[in-house]
Amino acid sequence: MSFGTQDNADEVMNEINMTPLVDVMLVLLIVFIITVPVMKNAVNIDLPRAASARQNPKPQTVRLSVDAQGSYYWNDARLAEANLEPMLRAEAARNPQPELHIRGDKSVRYEKVAQAMAAAQRAGLRKIGFITEPVSGETR
DSSP states (O other): OOSSOOTTTSSOOOSOOOHHHHHHHHHHHHHHHHHHHHHHSOOOOOOOOOOOOOOOOOOOEEEEEEOTTSOEEETTEEEOHHHHHHHHHHHHTSSSOOEEEEEEOTTSOHHHHHHHHHHHHHHTOOOEEEOOOOOTTOOO
16 A cells, blocks of 8 residues: 555646637637628718818907006007997907907006996907016016
């Protein structure tokens, strides 16, 4: 009686078992055989057509300046205070509506700039911005 004397059971297996590899390759082959015809037979879809029309032009910018004496300037042309609101109404009626850029002198009374903003709001302008100049010699 000898226990554990089997010589061939203790030997190291020095060959790769190819059966699982062949099984995986056959499964992949079957998957590709099934999916390739499906990919070639596409479903016909009636897609919508898009016209290549020009996009809307960028709206014009209107510059309204207020000098130190409180006078208004419409795109660098002097404007009487009585004509300010009718000009703003005419611009608000345009399509697309222009942007209003207000530039106020640093020594003008805020009241004049506020009156211009209120007139623009009453006229119906929706895009109002302020123009400022950077302080010279400012470091960052």
